[in-house]
Structures are given as C-alpha cells and as structure tokens.
Amino acid sequence: MAAGYRTVGFKGYSVKFNPFSDQLLAVASSANFGLVGNGRLSILGTQPGTQSLSERKHFDTQDGLFDVSWNESHENQLITGSGDGSIKLWDITLNNHPISKWHEHKREVMSVEWNYVTKTSFISSSWDGTSKVWNPASPQSIRTFSEHQGCVYGSVWSPRQPDQFATCGEDKVVKLWSVNQPNGKSLATFNGHMDQVLSLDWNKYAPEQFVTSSVDRTIKIWDIRNPRGQLAMFGPFEFSVRRVKFSPFSPHYIAAAGYDMSASIWDVRNGSVVFVHDAHREFVFGVDWSLFHPGVMATCSWDEQVHLFKIPV
Template sequence: MPTFLTPNRHGYSVRFSPFQPERIACATSQYFGLAGGGTLFLLEVVPDGGLVEVACTQWSDGLFDVAWSETDANIIVSASGDGGLQLWNMSCPQLPPQTFREHKKEVYSVDWSQTRQEQFVLSASWDCSTKLWDPNRPNSLATFLGHTQLVYNAMWSPHVPSCFASVSGDGTLKVWNTHMPQHPSMSLRAHDAEVLSCDWCKYDQNILATGGSDGLIRGWDLRNMTSPVFEQKGCEYAVRRVRFSPHNLSVLASVSYDFTTRIWDFKASSDPLETVKHHSEFVYGLDFNSHKAGQIADCGWDSLVHVFSPRSLMSLSSALLNPVK
C-alpha cells in the first residue's frame, strides 16, 4: 500500500488529479490546524508502488481543503484558516499563489465545478457563508447566506450547472442555484447534529449524501426530501467526509473520527461492506480515483497519506468487468 508521511503536518484533505491518475494533492496543517502554517503536497504513485513527493509549497496558515482545476492539470486551489483561497500553479510551486480573501473566518471547504459549461470555485466558511468565485477575477461573484452556523462543506453537482449543496453546523442541508443567491432552492434538517460533509451521486442527479457528527450517513432524493432514502450506520464517531464512487451508482466511502475508512453499498445494506483501520488518529481526507476503479486515498491527523484498493471495491470492480451471464 503506497503511504506517505507528512512530517509535523496533519492531513485534512486529499484529491486525485482529474488528469493524471497517479497524481494526488494533499492539504495539511501544523498543530492539528489550531495554529501554525500549512503545506500543500503534490504526490505521485510511482511504478514500484511507492508514494513520493513531486512538489510542495507552504502557506502561513493551516490548509483545510484542496481541489484541482478541471481545465489545467497544474492548477490547484486550497482553502486556509486565515479566511483565504490560494490558486497555485504546481509546475512552479516556488511562485506565490494568486489569493482570494473575502471570508471573515476559516475557509473549510473548496470545490471546483465539474461541468464544462462553467468553471467556478465554491468556498465554504466558518463565517456561515458560501462564496462563488471565477478564478480569473479578484472578487467573488456571489455570496450565499442562509446557514445559521459555520458551513463545513459545499459541493457542486456533477450533473447540473449552477447547482450546489451545502451543509452546516446548524444540522441542515441546502441546495442552491447560483443564479438565485438570495435563498436556497431546497432546505431540510438532515441530522439532529452538525453536518460535516455532503456529496452527489455520480450516476443519479437527484441523489446526494450527508455525513454528520452523529456518526450517520444519510441519502436524500431531491424529488422527495421528507425523509432519507437510505441511512448507513456503523461509525462510532463523527463522519468527517463522505464520497460517492465514480464507478458504482450505490457505492460510497466515508472517513471518521473513529480512525476508520468505510466502504458502503446503500442498495445492499445499512452496514458497511468493509471497515479499514490503518490510521491512529482522526481521518479527515478521502477521495476516489476516477481513473482507476477500486482505488481510494485517505489522510489523517497521524500525518499519513494512504493510497489503497479495499477488497470490497476490488470485488465490485471485478463484478462490473465480469458480469454473471
């Protein structure tokens, strides 16, 4: 299993490159994000199976999230504890990044739109707002207010341009249209606890999932949001991040403060298909490799980044390639 140590830096976010299947970006912070600076690592899985550093760059505050450009293989945007976003060109990591600074508190989430019609960035902050950015402009295009507590995560729909979801410490999930920033298109109480993460199904534009500090993962159908369409149970502590598979409609993964990474199939069971415990601290970052079925990456506060292929995902991938006739 390829593993990389980020010395004296605690992992918050990992993302596979949408262009190069071996490339991974990892956002980290000193002192568990409570003080000190941050480091953005560009890593690569090499042919002998190792995970090596290609480049790294420093920021004066902790880095909490990272996302790749969908149009340029070298551009990465990060989110930091000083309320800013940084646009890095990792082909020249020694150059200072382009910065965007409007949030008044920590920026905890950043996401780059995946639809080719539009190329925008979302930032979600502890100042209770989400902002929309054009990477080519210095000021935000819109600010979305409506959450009453800090916004942990905002994610673009991979299907519908101008649509995104946000989740907050106020327990709500909100769905927005960027053309109508005054109020959300939909809003519901998703958990009786803080909601830390959300993600969209890659095969059904109406399905999304939320992960809460109650240890639950819930699925929602935009056509009827009166109650969840699935609920996954098994995490002992908060679900820090949830991600849908880009290869299977009903498969998703989660990482948790209980040190685990879990694989789920919401059509098969409310219990995890597999539980992986290879971290000794909170697990924060998680991503699927869209180029390689069955491969995921995670990172945690133990300063470790892992790239691995859980048995359950490999079995599902094999079943897709060799269906029963």
C-alpha cells in the first residue's frame, strides 16, 4: 500500500493518526519553512482497501504550525502548536475558528501531546525553554517546568505513569519530570548526547525505556532507572535524525526520520535496518504509526508531500 497527498505551499512538520479512527490523519504544516507566513492544519482521509489519501478539511492559521496531537478523549478534537507561541484546540466538525486558544509561551511551540493515561491533560514545549501542562477546561496552564537551557524540542508523556513525562532540548540533555513533584524540579537528567536532542519517545511495552535522536547523528535508548548511560546507540549516521517513534505493536521496532530525506525502521534487538522509505525529496520531519493496522505508517516532509505506506514487519 502506498498513497500520497500534496500540501501545496506548506512544509510538513508533524503527522498523527487519529486514535479513534483508522481513516483519519492530521498534518501540521508551515509556509516558508515556518520562518514567516501562514500555517495549515490538514485533516486527511483514507478509503479502506484503496491507495487514496484525500483532504477532508483544512484550517489556516496566521503563523506556522509545528506539531499536532489528537484529543485522547474526543475523536473530533485536536491541538496544534504554533510559531507565534499559541496553542489552539480545534473541532473538525466545525469550520474556520478554534474552539479554544492559549498563549503563554513566549516563542514557538515545538511540540504538543495529549496524556495517554488520564486523557484529561496535555503538555507543550517551546523555544522559550519551558514545558507546560494544561487542562483544556482551564484558561491558564496548570504548571510550568523550566530547567532546560534553551529550546525544548519535545515533551512526551509516560505510557504507564500518568504524572510522568520526559523532555529533550537544545542543551543536549533529557529530563524526567513528575507533575506531582512539589518543588517543580526534575526527577532525573540524562546526559550522553553530544549535541541538541531533537526528539524522544517511550517504549509502550517496556515503559522504563525511551529513545532519543540528536543533531549528533545518533539514536540512543535509555532506561529511566539508570541516568548515567544509554542502553544502546545507533549511528553516527550521515545526517541528523529529526524524529523517532516506537512501534505501538512491538517493543522491538523504532521509526526514524530526518535530514537524509527518508524514514527507516530499526530492529533494536540487533541494530539492523529492516525497511527504508526513501520517496521524499526533502527533509522528513513527521512520522507516525497507525494504531489500527500493524506496519501502516505516515510521513510528512518539507517537499510538501504526505505519504502513507505499509512496512513488512
């Protein structure tokens, strides 16, 4: 299976499958590489048994969009992180305007993610050096976390512990946090990358493990019980890895996408590459796994293309 859709004039930054439907994807994109100009949230649909991928709806924004996350308790709602520092909540059954908006971050919002476990909160991270936890019913953030020195590229919830999340940033480190920590201090700091840490994700089947990717051109796997060193390392590669994502169906496979213009699937047991999708012609910034169909994946790229394909694992 292979399908494509072109986000004409917009560079793809993030693509996410809907957790309630096997036929919907959301894509966050920006004009002019996110430096200036509009953004677009595209809702794409698939048809069962076909190779088609078409737009169901889109929402245009005044500034670029860098990430998107579906509401874990509402199939028609999602949030976006924007270049103007705002976060918007959308309902795909409505037109034109977001149903809620928050604007506490001082710079670009690089990531947003809904809590998988409690489903009542989400987290954001920004170039302003902070991560914030939100409840969609509240007009202000619940808590702010700010130990990183420089941009925070990603904040990702633990798949088992509803209060815990991890962050990665420009300062080359990963930090583990708890929303319930009274003093707001991180629980642990993980050093080991030699340059900015661009992405991270948890292993859903071994929730003490997470994976990171870096400008130092490596992928590393860590255990939260041992901050002193990684469990495994892949690379160095020729180019930086922009995004990593554990499979939702197996503890053994990681998807990686980045500046080599491809998406690859790695077997963490032996460090081998089991599949490469190299149909993009520019940097690949977004990659996601379908939650309904094992091996079905989506990517988005600066080449203004969204690809849907199946891998043989």
